[in-house]
Amino acid sequence: MKFKHAMLTDIGNYRKLNQDYAGFSENGNGYAFGIVCDGMGGHAHGEVASKIAVEKFITLFDSQDFNGMSNKDINRWLRNSVNEILNEMVEYSNDHFETKDMGTTLTAILFTKVGAFVVNIGDSRTYKLVGEDLHQITQDQNLWNSTPEAERNDMKISGLYSEVNEVTFWKVLTSALGPQKTLRIDTYYIEEMKGIYILTTDGIHDYMDNDLTISTLGNKKIKLKDKAFYIIEDAKENVSTDNLTILIIEVE
Secondary structure (H helix, E strand, C coil): CCCEEEEEEEECCCCCCCCEEEEEEECCCEEEEEEEEEECCCCCCCHHHHHHHHHHHHHHHCCCCCCCCCHHHHHHHHHHHHHHHHHHHHHHHHCCCHHCCCCEEEEEEEEECCCEEEEEECEEEEEEECCCEECCCCCCHHHHHHHHHHHHHHHHHHHCHHHHCCCCCHHCCCCCCCCCCCCCCEEEECCCEEEEEEEECCHCCCCCCCHHHHHHHHHCCHHCEEEEEEEEHHHHCCCCCCCEEEEEEECC
C-alpha cells in the first residue's frame, strides 16, 4: 500500500489558543498511523492532553512490530495503548497539579496488512469517502447518542428532533481521555482499506458542508494540502467557533 497525507490545523476565528493536535507516521513494513485530538476547551490545559495523546500514541506505533498479529491482537494493542497514554497523563498531572482536569478527544486510524482499525474517544471523527458519500465511521460519545433509542424516537415523532440537535446540552461528552475523565474506548474495523479518509475535530465537522467536502475530496486535480485548506475555510465561513484540525489520508 501507498499512503499520501495532508494535515492542517487552524486556531479559528474565536479562540485564543489552539488545543487541537494531530500526527501521522509510517514505518518501513507498510503500516501507517494517523491521529487527531481535540483538547477539551472548557478545561484547563486541554492542549497538554492532546499533545501527550498524539506524541505517545505515535511513539508506541513506531516501536511496535505488527507482523503476525491477529485482528484481536491489534484491537488489544490499541486499547492497551490508550491506557498507557492515560497512565502518562496521570503521571504528568501528579507533577503538574494544575493539569488534573485536562482531557482530550481522540480519533485514530491504523493501517495494517489485515485491515484498518479505528479507535475513538469523544466526538472527533473518522470518515471514509465511499463513492459520492462521506461515510462516518465513528459515533460521537455524547449525551444524544447515549440516550435510549426509544426516547430519541419519541423526540423525533414529537418534532423536537431538529431542535434537540441544536441544543449544546445534547453534545456534552460522555467520554474523554484524561486523568479524571470517564473513559470509553470504541474500536472499528475496515476490511477494504483503499480510499480517502479524513479525521476531523468538531470545529470542522459541525460546520462543514458535506456536499462541498465530498466534491473537494473527490477532485483529483486538487492537491491534498489544498483540499485540507478548502475544507477548513468552508467550516470557518460557516461560522465555526472552535479550533479546526483535519488529517486527510489517501490509501492506494
